[in-house]
Amino acid sequence: QVQLVESGGGSVQAGGSLRLSCEVREYTGSRTCVGWLRQAPGQEREGVAAIHRYGGKTVLADSVKGRFTISQDNAKNTVYLQMNSLKPEDTAMYYCAAGAVPFGDELISGAYTWWGEGTQVTVSS
DSSP: EEEEEEEEEEEEEETTTTTEEEEEEEEOOOEEEEEEEEEESSSSOOEEEEEETTOEEEOOOOOTTTEEEEEEETTEEEEEEEEEOOOOGGOEEEEEEEEOOTOOTTTOOOGGOEEEEEEEEEOOO
């Protein structure tokens, strides 16, 4: 059983920055990967970034490379998504998710088992 608690969303102007946090409350050793996925109104949920618990391998979607960074603090059981140079098209509900995700599937929504409730990110032009 894994519980995920997101924080850090909000409203920002284009070019600004936000940092999302995901606290992972884990009661088993089931999850090996934590990802951030987003969904804008009327659009499919898409993977943004992911990080593997052991070894720290990271994956970023092409649309955010060079702007977003994912990291983890294992001592705090927290995963961060640093978002810089934000664009209006980054506006979405951002979800933290966890699971035993195989390499190569990190940006696939269906690969994750546990989900947070989401945090809204709004970028105005």
